[in-house]
């Protein structure tokens with residue numbers, strides 16, 4: 001699971017840092033998959049791969065959520081160079097500029113303003129955003145407030161923040177997300193699959209069933225209509241257990257998707273052929289871009305240990321390389337602690 005791919009820039013705030021890796025890290029992921037003898041397959045091939053009994057080769061499917069414009073500019077050239085198939089899950093409201101990704105609105109507003117005031121339901125709250133550490137702190141608190149808010153309140157708070165910081169939401173969304181022309185370009189690249197990621201990127205579990213179903217199926221219809229491609233794969237916004245459960249899985253199945261992915265961490269295994277609409281993923285996280293960490297993640301060992309789903313010895317036989325002593329002693333990346341807090345308290349978008 002990837003979100004954004006862009007060159008490192010020092011002003012990235014911790015709330016979004018985990019969502020972005022550099023093109024060099026993406027390249028390392030691809031080299032590591034190759035070195036560890038994985039097949040890189042499109043999402044269309046996943047059901048078949050999971051149905052093969054007894055000893056299918058190890059495989060990976062590369063997925064990008066939200067339709068970031070950097071996917072076209074920075075990720076696609078790397079993927080094309082390696083002839084690696086990939087899937088982009090598109091939120092149609094981002095592509096049309098009618099919905100803004102609120103977690104980026106917070107970051108941009110905090111960068112642009114020296115103070116922000118919002119009414120979070122318990123009176124007015126003022127956030128001092130006059131220097132970098134105050135911006136980090138304010139962004140974390142605002143992220144927490146917006147994350148806990150209901151869908152309409154979240155959207156109105158994001159608009160309020162944008163207005164105070166004099167941000168043009170449509171221009172911001174255009175800068176961050178692929179529009180339909182960009183999507184036509186990326187969809188035409190060899191190996192690119194376009195999947196759906198709802199219309200407005202809501203927490204589906206917070207919607208009534210009809211609204212959840214519309215978010216899922218109308219996004220598919222719009223992408224199909226505008227790009228003229230089959231849309232057989234879906235990603236749940238936020239994707240954590242309290243954001244998509246049995247009801248949402250059933251909606252994705254009824255909408256006719258061949259697969260749907262969550263943000264639950266884990267490896268897919270043969271048994272998942274029976275749960276193709278609730279597949280787990282391995283997040284490639286901007287806080288952990290050291291080559292040794294990528295190699296370990298790609299090996300699947302940490303995921304396997306976490307899920308206790310496979311004996312260690314089997315994973316070791318399959319090519320996990322132990323990190324070197326010096327790698328284990330490397331200092332943690334800057335922002336490590338804020339990042340962990342930000343990542344573990346809210347699911348990835």
Ligand SMILES: [Zn+2]
Nearest residue numbers: 065066237349
């Ligand atoms: Zn998302």
